[in-house]
Amino acid sequence: MSEETLFTKIINGDIPADIVYEDEHCFAIKDIAPKAPTHLLVIPKKPIPKLVDASAEDKVLLGHMMLMVGEIAKKAGVDEAFRVIINNGEGVGQTVFHLHLHILGNKKFSEDSLGF
Numbered sequence: 001m002s003e004e005t006l007f008t009k010i011i012n013g014d015i016p017a018d019i020v021y022e023d024e025h026c027f028a029i030k031d032i033a034p035k036a037p038t039h040l041l042v043i044p045k046k047p048i049p050k051l052v053d054a055s056a057e058d059k060v061l062l063g064h065m066m067l068m069v070g071e072i073a074k075k076a077g078v079d080e081a082f083r084v085i086i087n088n089g090e091g092v093g094q095t096v097f098h099l100h101l102h103i104l105g106n107k108k109f110s111e112d113s114l115g116f
């Protein structure tokens with residue numbers, strides 16, 4: 001059996017985290033080292049390592065997660081303005097190889113570029 005990812009350990013309760021949302025398919029936690037005043041991670045329970053590893057069978061799961069991003073952003077009070085980021089690969093800074101979407105809010109981002 002392959003080793004459990006950090007996020008699988010969190011959802012199994014083996015590592016503590018501030019879980020702000022959970023359903024059958026995904027969950028959301030507060031990032032331990034926030035890059036914005038609101039920094040949440042939306043994570044599928046299925047441990048897909050990277051976005052490129054998702055396949056057609058994950059279509060419903062990925063759609064569900066995008067919908068939940070909106071719900072979680074509303075619940076966090078940042079739905080007027082927030083940014084969603086997925087890091088795919090070490091080269092752009094992915095450090096946890098279990099797919100996750102970053103929700104970043106309550107931070108002033110550049111309005112005309114992807115700059116941080």
Ligand code: 5GP
Binds near residue numbers: 017041087095
């Ligand atoms: P990545 O760089 O892979 O896109 O994002 C991984 C994120 O997970 C980082 O923002 C990092 O701060 C966060 N992270 C790493 N370890 C933990 C942890 O043990 N608990 C929580 N809540 N977040 C973590």
